[in-house]
Structures are given as structure tokens and as C-alpha cells.
Amino acid sequence: MLAVALAVGSLLAVTGAQAYLTQGQVRLTRLQDQLNAQLGQHRNLELGVAQLEHPAAVLSQAQKEGLVVPGNVTDLPQVNTGGRQGATEAASKSSGSSQATAPAAGARAAASPGRARSRSR
Numbered sequence: 001m002l003a004v005a006l007a008v009g010s011l012l013a014v015t016g017a018q019a020y021l022t023q024g025q026v027r028l029t030r031l032q033d034q035l036n037a038q039l040g041q042h043r044n045l046e047l048g049v050a051q052l053e054h055p056a057a058v059l060s061q062a063q064k065e066g067l068v069v070p071g072n073v074t075d076l077p078q079v080n081t082g083g084r085q086g087a088t089e090a091a092s093k094s095s096g097s098s099q100a101t102a103p104a105a106g107a108r109a110a111a112s113p114g115r116a117r118s119r120s121r
Helices: 002-053 057-063 084-093 105-111
Strands: 072-076 117-120
Touching: 057 072
Parallel strands: none
Antiparallel strands: 072 117
16 A cells, blocks of 8 residues: 555656646747747847948938038148147137137148048028
8 A cells, every 4th residue: 555655656756747747848948939039029120220230321311401512522631739738728829718628620620640531501
């Protein structure tokens, strides 16, 4: 009688463990499906970004919004001020102010290593 009770108890334990594992597998499958759906959406969004970043798309959108290519572009000579702080001090002295101020747009452009461009209209 004790052997029968142990056998039945063992079968119930195995059946319970198997049900628990099956429930975990169902949950895992559901999570994998959600992950695949999210990955598909992510890929679609990346594709959309790539299409919007394409130069032809940017140009087309700019033209739709009324932007035009400038007719005449003049290159300005590069100004060597010896660094950003020198440009700030020069801008502050030329404005007649004794207090240090934020550099003007022209001072920032002059301090940059590249060439500044001016658009004539």
C-alpha cells in the first residue's frame, strides 16, 4: 500500500512539473512572438529613417517647403585669430564693452578651422 501511494505521489509530482514546464514554454513562445514583432517594427522604422535621410528626399522636401538653392555663393577669406579666446576678446573689444560676452556668430565662424560661406540674395 505504501508503494502504491509513493508511485501515485511520484506520478502527480511529475505531472505537475511537466505542466509547469509547459506553461513556461508557452510564455517563452509568446515573448518570442512579441520580440519578433518589435524587431520587425524597428526594421521598418530604420528603413523609414534611411529613406528620409537620403539626399534626394531632403532636397525634395526642402523644395516643397519653398527653399531654393542660392544663385551666388561667395567664399570669405579665412581669418586666423590664434584661437577661440582671441576671437572672443577681439569681439568684445570691437563692441566697446569691457565685460566678456558670448562670441557673436561672426566670431564663432572666424574661429572655426573651416571656411565660412556667405550667401548673396
